[in-house]
Amino acid sequence: MRRADRLFQIIQIMRRARAPITADAIAEELETSKRTVYRDIATLMGQRVPIRGEAGMGYVLDQGFDLPPLMLTPDEIEAAVLGAQWVASRGDPSLARAAQDLIAKIGASVPERLRPYVLEPAGRAVAGWRTQPPDQLDMAQVRAAIRGGRKISLRYRDEQDRQSERTVWPVTVGYHETVRMLVAWCELRTDFRNFRTDRVVSAQFLEDRYPERPSLLRARWRAALEAERRRYHEQHPAN
Numbered sequence: 001m002r003r004a005d006r007l008f009q010i011i012q013i014m015r016r017a018r019a020p021i022t023a024d025a026i027a028e029e030l031e032t033s034k035r036t037v038y039r040d041i042a043t044l045m046g047q048r049v050p051i052r053g054e055a056g057m058g059y060v061l062d063q064g065f066d067l068p069p070l071m072l073t074p075d076e077i078e079a080a081v082l083g084a085q086w087v088a089s090r091g092d093p094s095l096a097r098a099a100q101d102l103i104a105k106i107g108a109s110v111p112e113r114l115r116p117y118v119l120e121p122a123g124r125a126v127a128g129w130r131t132q133p134p135d136q137l138d139m140a141q142v143r144a145a146i147r148g149g150r151k152i153s154l155r156y157r158d159e160q161d162r163q164s165e166r167t168v169w170p171v172t173v174g175y176h177e178t179v180r181m182l183v184a185w186c187e188l189r190t191d192f193r194n195f196r197t198d199r200v201v202s203a204q205f206l207e208d209r210y211p212e213r214p215s216l217l218r219a220r221w222r223a224a225l226e227a228e229r230r231r232y233h234e235q236h237p238a239n
Contacts, residue, residue, distance in 0.1 A: 005073065006030060007040055011049065011061065020058025072110060077117040080106060085125035090132065090175060092139035132178055133198035139173065141205050142182060142197075146170045149214040152184070155201040163201060164188070169210040171221045173197075185210070185217060192221055 013026055023037040030037070041059060045051050053059035072080070080102070087099035107118040137154075145152055154166045168184035171192070179196050186193040210217070 007044060010040055014061035020053055020060050022058045074117050077114060078121050081118055081121050082123050082125055089125060092135055094140045135197040136200040137203035142170060145205055149209050151206045151208045151210055153204040153206055156195055157199045157201050169217060171218055192224055
């Protein structure tokens with residue numbers, strides 16, 4: 001690995017770390033020596049990269065520091081293109097167009113020597129052979145409601161073809177191989193529920209905001225998922 005690439009990777013490792021990271025851990029990931037890592041960190045600090053810490057204790061990168069947005073490695077380019085290919089083949093129409101635009105922007109923005117990683121990537125997302133049922137609500141509006149913390153009123157049809165009225169607090173959209181799921185807090189059930197987007201009969205996007213921040217609702221949902229996983233493993237220890 002070239003030294004310039006290694007310096008860039010050290011910054012990336014620190015940026016994604018949630019706690020101080022040691023030179024040992026960095027050296028192991030980069031497959032280099034701890035002495036080289038110490039020397040590289042000293043170089044970065046000499047270039048005024050805001051790294052705090054010391055040998056043996058670990059290092060952190062101060063918040064707010066960033067690199068130019070498209071200083072990407074070949075692996076990062078291929079990861080972005082592969083993900084965008086998947087979204088282009090399986091996402092709703094507005095996300096599919098955005099994914100195609102993203103691939104074009106990456107190809108136009110990276111240096112010439114990296115362009116083959118965009119135009120002729122080593123991996124490719126294969127389109128599913130099953131036809132995905134169409135969404136019965138505007139997914140762009142769903143994403144706007146998720147970001148804005150606004151409620152959605154649904155008329156929903158379950159697998160037994162029974163219809164019900166639900167007011168939900170949208171959390172996220174799950175993109176599965178053959179269906180899409182709206183994950184939301186359901187006021188009727190006072191719990192988190194999954195709603196297949198192809199089973200929505202009608203939807204009204206409300207101006208009403210639900211009474212907590214979207215980030216707290218997502219944290220509550222993740223905690224509920226984790227509790228459900230623990231219960232499952234307690235009941236099925238062999239799995």
